[in-house]
Amino acid sequence: MKTKTIAAVFPLALLLSACTTVDPAFKDIGTRTGGCVEGGPDTVAQKFxxxxxQQGPAASLPxxxxxxxxxPYLSKVLYQDLVTANQNPGKHQxxxxxxxxxxxxxxSATVAGASTIPNTDAKNIPLRVQLSHQKDGGSAVNWQDEVLMVRExxxxxxxxxxxxxxxPHAASGTLRQVLENQ
Structure with a gap:
């Protein structure tokens, strides 16, 4: 009798366990007070x-x-670093x-897709960017950078x-290091 009861309850328990929800690994993904650009990390990076x-190259701080x-494209921290650098132009050459x-x-710039990233709960994702500079009537110079996308x-x-x-103009490995070291 016991085995019949267990045999009847086991499939029911298995069925009910399939109906449970799974919470994301990170419930708190921070806040964002400014505007937001629609899309995933690769879409937002490409729009950036x-x-x-469209703005054209900047020979110094924006x-x-x-x-x-x-x-809307920048994290709170990076935006604040750029604002601070603009407020102290003598310090940041x-x-x-x-x-x-x-x-x-x-x-030109082409951001790699983020579709192969398996963790949908990710808080930060580095993406490769293929960049080039085409001189007027000359040959193109090609290089890669990596843009770090975070969730706010x-x-x-x-x-x-x-x-x-x-x-040579950077003297450091990342944008934020350039802003900190100047």
């Missing part, structure tokens, strides 16, 4: 680079107008394009850019 290309346009591994900036609330934002081939 598209805006940067001015307040460019920075305001970039704010930046030459060349901060957002790429080439002093002249990029004329439900938004994906740029938190840092790692120069894979440290350019």
């Amino acid at each position: 680079y598209d805006l940067r290309l 001015d307040s107008n460019r920075l305001a346009q970039l704010q 930046v030459t060349g394009d901060l957002f790429s591994g080439n002093a002249q900036g990029a004329t 609330g439900t938004c994906w934002v740029v938190d840092d850019i790692r120069y894979l081939n440290v350019p």
